[in-house]
Amino acid sequence: xxxxxxxxxxxxxxxxxxxxxxxxxxxxxxxTEIISADSRQxxxxxxxxxxxPSAEQLQAVPHxxxxxxxxxxxxxVSRYEQDVLExxxxxxxEHDYVVMAGGSGLYVDAVCxxxxxxxxxxxxxxxxxxNKYREHGLDYLRSYLEKNDPEYYSSVDQSNPNxxxxxxxxxxxTGRRFSSFRKQQSRERDFSIKKFxxxxxxxxxxxxxxxxxxxxxxxxxxxxxxxxxPYRHLNALNTVGYKELFSYLSGDMSLEKAVEKIKTQTRRYxxxxxxxxxxxxDLLWVDAEMNPIREIIEKT
RNA sequence: GGUACCAUAGCUCAGUAGGUAGAGCAACGGACUGAAAAUCCGUGUGUCCCUGGUUCGAUUCCGGGUGGUACCA
Numbered sequence: 266x267x268x269x270x271x272x273x274x275x276x277x278x279x280x281x282x283x284x285x286x287x288x289x290x291x292x293x294x295x296x297t298e299i300i301s302a303d304s305r306q307x308x309x310x311x312x313x314x315x316x317x318p319s320a321e322q323l324q325a326v327p328h329x330x331x332x333x334x335x336x337x338x339x340x341x342v343s344r345y346e347q348d349v350l351e352x353x354x355x356x357x358x359e360h361d362y363v364v365m366a367g368g369s370g371l372y373v374d375a376v377c378x379x380x381x382x383x384x385x386x387x388x389x390x391x392x393x394x395x396n397k398y399r400e401h402g403l404d405y406l407r408s409y410l411e412k413n414d415p416e417y418y419s420s421v422d423q424s425n426p427n428x429x430x431x432x433x434x435x436x437x438x439t440g441r442r443f444s445s446f447r448k449q450q451s452r453e454r455d456f457s458i459k460k461f462x463x464x465x466x467x468x469x470x471x472x473x474x475x476x477x478x479x480x481x482x483x484x485x486x487x488x489x490x491x492x493x494x495p496y497r498h499l500n501a502l503n504t505v506g507y508k509e510l511f512s513y514l515s516g517d518m519s520l521e522k523a524v525e526k527i528k529t530q531t532r533r534y535x536x537x538x539x540x541x542x543x544x545x546x547d548l549l550w551v552d553a554e555m556n557p558i559r560e561i562i563e564k565t
Numbered sequence: 566g567g568u569a570c571c572a573u574a575g576c577u578c579a580g581u582a583g584g585u586a587g588a589g590c591a592a593c594g595g596a597c598u599g600a601a602a603a604u605c606c607g608u609g610u611g612u613c614c615c616u617g618g619u620u621c622g623a624u625u626c627c628g629g630g631u632g633g634u635a636c637c638a
Contacts, residue, residue: 280602303602304600304601314602339600340600341599342598343599345599368602372601374598375598380599381598381599391600422597422605425596425605426605427603427605431599431600447598500600535602536593537595537602540595544596
């Protein structure tokens with residue numbers, strides 16, 4: 266295979282690790298553009314609470330996949346993979362390097378390694394499966410899969426409703442076993458990938474999370490959330506921070522308590538991100554406190 | 566100042582009819598291919614406030630401190 270002459274520079278790391286600022290500096294250096302890999306910055310109604318780049322930052326370097334969706338839209342990783350690959354093809358015509366920045370591990374992986382082709386599930390089927398689950402509980406999902414897709418049943422986390430609902434809805438929609446679609450083979454891309462992770466000491470990252478949360482509140486996060494309150498059941502709004510502010514708006518907790526809870530939930534989210542990222546052998550960790558920009562540029 | 570109640574994990578608290586203790590939350594570790602900022606799994610980290618006494622043995626019972634809360638002055 267020919268050595269690819271195009272390179273995707275991936276900048277990832279937990280929430281509040283500084284991906285935005287660093288990716289902009291790197292993109293400026295390579296005179297290129299940025300693709301966001303953040304599954305909540307897609308939604309244009311959620312700006313403050315997802316810490317999207319500022320207007321000045323967005324103007325300094327063109328960004329893609331920020332605010333391209335409404336919270337009412339349905340979207341998924343597979344479509345993201347396709348959309349990004351198309352965008353990359355376009356960007357690589359003009360640039361040798363493109364930067365991708367974001368902390369949604371599954372979405373980053375979909376672009377870097379590909380994800381199996383599977384049919385979209387019609388909304389009414391997803392809802393029907395969900396209703397069955399709510400009515401009959403995990404046992405319904407277990408026995409359904411045990412009967413219809415024993416292979417997936419034996420490997421799936423049987424106490425995780427989302428995992429199991431997925432297997433059920435695929436079978437319901439297609440009549441084919443979920444396991445028959447799941448090849449889990451990574452795909453070669455026709456561009457190189459350099460993946461960097463921003464590493465902080467845990468207690469410093471926690472401080473950054475705390476002060477960023479306070480800053481977001483000052484910027485009017487609560488007002489942003491009030492407008493979205495009627496839509497709080499939408500998946501896009503099942504998101505750290507918005508959830509807690511909805512609880513405050515419903516009168517379930519004080520604002521002070523809600524903000525405190527946002528901070529701990531954000532810490533827990535960062536922890537989950539780290540768990541995901543740690544197992545990636547292709548990820549090169551850079552010390553976020555030293556000079557990560559120079560290091561990323563040198564190693565690209 | 567007096568009376569009553571309380572003091573146990575990082576926090577809120579349960580418990581031990583005397584044999585050194587456990588829940589929730591947090592914390593920590595992990596899983597995860599179309600909801601992923603989602604969803605799920607695992608782990609107890611402790612001078613049981615201090616100090617005398619009774620006892621084979623006290624976090625538990627008794628006395629005295631200290632701190633807190635409430636009421637009365």
